[in-house]
Amino acid sequence: MIDPGQAVERELPSPAFEGDARRPAQSYWNESWERLRSNRIGMVCGSLILVLALIAIAAPLFTQFLTHYEPFRLDLDSTFAPPGHPHLLGTDELGRDTLTRLIYGGRVTLGVALLTVALSLTLGTTVGLAAGFYGRWIDDLLMRFVDVVLAFPAIFLFILMAILFRPTPITLAAIIASVGWGGVARLVRGEVLSVKQRDFILATRSLGARDGRLIIRHLLPNVLPVLIVAASLGVGQIILIEAALDFLGLGIQPPTASWGNMLTNSQSYFFHSVWLVYFPGITIFVTVLAANLFGNAVRDAFDPRLK
C-alpha cells in the first residue's frame, strides 16, 4: 500500500523542465464555455430561449399581473379585439386573450420540446452506447432496429400514434421522441466506435475496470459533447414538429393552448383578424430561429470534431 505520508522519500529521476505547472487547469468544459460566451449571436439567442422558458414557467404570474386574463376565460363581448388595451395582443373568436394563450402555449411547446429531447437522448444514448461498445450481434440487432424506425415515414407514425394515444404533452413528447432517438443512437454509436479504439480504453481495461465502469465513466463523458450538440440542434426541429402536429390537429387539443393549435384556429379568421395568425406564427418563427442559432453556437463551441 502506498502511504501518502512517506511520499518522495527518495526522488526518482526527475524530468527536465517540462511545461509551466502554474497555468490554471483549462478543462474542455471551461474552454468550450469560453468559446460559447464569446459568440454574441449565440448568447443572445440562448438568452432569448431562457427568457421564454422563464416566462413559460412563471405563466400564472404573468397572467395575473400583466394580462389579467385566464387562458380559458371566454369574453363573448369582446371577440376579435385588435391588439391594444386591455388585450395587448387582441382576442380570438371566443374573446380569449391572445397574449395569455401564447404564454400558456409556450409552457406546452417548450415543455414538450424539453421532454422530447430528454427522452430521445436517454433512449438514443443507451442504445448507441450498447451497440457501439458491445458490437457484433448486439450492434446488428439494435442498429437494424434503428434503421427500421428511421425508415418509417414519420408523419404516418405520428398520425397513427396520435390516434392510438390521446395527445397530451407527455404522450406527444413520447411520440416525437419515438422517432427522434434513432438519429441520436446512430450518432452516439459512431462516436463510441471511434473512442473505443483509443488506447485509454484498453489501458483502463488493463487496470481491471468492468464494462459498466468503462461505459459510464470513460465512454459517456467522451460522447457528451456530441450529445450536447445534438440536443441543442434538436430543440428547434422538435418545436417545428410539435407545431406542425398541433396544426394538423394531431397534437395538443383545444381548449388547451399551444402555438400550433392557435395557428390552426386562426386560419378561419385570416382575412378579418390577421393578428391571430401573426402572433403565434411570429412566436414559432422567432423561437425556432433562436433555438437553431443557439444550437449552431453550441456546436461551434462544443463539437470536438470542429477543432
Added chain:
Amino acid sequence: MAQTLLEVQDLRTVFATKEGNVKAVDGVSFHLDAGETLGIVGESGCGKSVTAMSIMGLQRPGRIVGGKVLFKGNDLTKASETEMREVRGQQIAMIFQDPMTSLNPVFKTGWQVAEPLRLHRGVDFVKALAGAVAMLGRVGIPSPAERAKNYPHQFSGGMRQRAMIAMGLTTTPQVLIADEPTTALDVTIQAQILDLLRTVNREFGTATILITHNLGVVAGMCERVMVMYAGKVVESGPTEDVFAHPKHPYTWSLLRSIPRLDAERHEPLKPIEGLPPNLIDLPPGCAFQPRCPFRIERCTRDTPVLNRVGETQLAACWVTQSGTELKDA
C-alpha cells in the same frame, strides 16, 4: 534461485480474418522470475504485444486456442472475467506505447492515476487521490499535488508516460508489462523513462516484461531477453550471452543491422533481406528460412523447436543446434 512468478506454456493466440486464421502467437513459452526484467524483442507484427495482451486476457478479438498462462500457479487462460479483473491492475499492470492516447482526455490526471486504487482497494476518493499524488511524486513529477489537477493535454509526452507508470504502480503489482514504453517518446525522454523503469524494478521489486524493438533498450535494461519471430520464440537467454553470441540467424542478422560504436568506419549496415512472412500462410519448415543466409536443406522441411544451444541459451535453429557457428560468409 528466485521464484517463478509467471510461466507461459505453449501459448497460441489466433485472429480469425476473412483470409484465414492469423497465428499471431504460435506456441510461445517463457517464464518470469520475481523481481527480474525480461526483454521481448522482435520486429513489428511478430506477436510481442499479442503475447502481452494474452497474458492479461485482453487479446480480443483474438482467441487463445492453446497453452497456459500460469501466474503463481493459476492458469489465467481458464480464469473467469471476474478473476481476471482482480489480476489486472492489481497483480499485473500494463503500460502502453503511446502515452498521448493512453490517458482519458476528459479527466484530470490525478483522478486517473487514482483509479486502480479505487477499483481494487475500495478506498474513498480523497485517500485514493492522496495515494495518486504520492505516486506521481515518486515517479518524478514535480509539484505532484498541483499536477494531479491538470488534464492529460497539459502534460508532455514524458510526463504522461510517468503518469501511466504511476497509475500502474499505485497498487504495487508484482508484474509490470511495458509494451514499447519509449517508442513514442524522443530520445532524451526515453532515457529518463528507462531510468525510471529500472528504479521501479529495483525499489518496488516489480518484475518487468519490457517489450521493444529497440535492441539497445534491452541491452541496458534486461537480465534476460527473448527474441520473437513470426509468433514464435526463436532464441532466449541471458542478455549478454545472446548479444555476444547469438545462436539464431535472426538474432544474428538483427544485431548486424544496427549501428555499433566499435565498428569500422564506413562499414555499411546489413539489412535483413526480404520481409517477415505472412502469418496466415507460413513458409514450410522454419519461418525465417526464406530470409536466412545459413539455410540448410532441413530448414525448409522441418519446423525447428526451441532447444539448448551453448551454455545458457535456447534457440530454435537446426543450423546452430547441429553445432555450426554463425559467421560472416
